[in-house]
Amino acid sequence: MTSKLKTVSELVPLAAQARREGRRVVFTNGCFDLLHVGHTRYLDEARALGDLLIVAINSDASVAALKGPERPLVPEGERAEVLAALAAVDYVAIFDAPDPGEVIAAVQPDVLVKGGDWPVDRIVGREVVEARGGRVLAIPLVAGASTTALVERIVARHAARPHGR
Secondary structure (H helix, E strand, C coil), X not given: CHHHECCHHHHHHHHHHHHHCCCCEEEEEECCCCCCHHHHHHHHHHHCCCCEEEEEEECHHHHHHHHXXXXXXXXXXXXXXXXXXXXXXXXXXEEXXXXXXXXXXXXXXXXXXXXCCCCHHHCCCHHHHHHCCCEEEEECCCCCCCHHHHHHHHHHHHHHCCCCC
């Protein structure tokens, strides 16, 4: 499983080799904090769009900058390892920038996907992928499945318990 964990520089030749072999490289990115059914369905759908799925995750510092100092709940190494354990995922890399633009430019995927909360025209890296003749897609979200909703449910249930339980 740890063989699926790569640096961005390690991903570049792996993606290039896959393309030389006629394989379609799919790329997605995100925080993937508290993995839930929305994530797993999304990743299965992303993988079905090609032959190799690369997932780039935001580093802890990047997540905190995007979502606030209380996040992430799960450290980057653990988030990467959990994603790498999924059958749909071929490789996982951690990136530190606020967005994955540089990673996408380096990897040059054939298909770029994000969740349905991202309009296609706002997906970072769209121009890079489309300039090569690739596809950019937004995969519909699973209703009610989000890390924020999961955290809120946990907090509400914990707050409703009597102390000491």
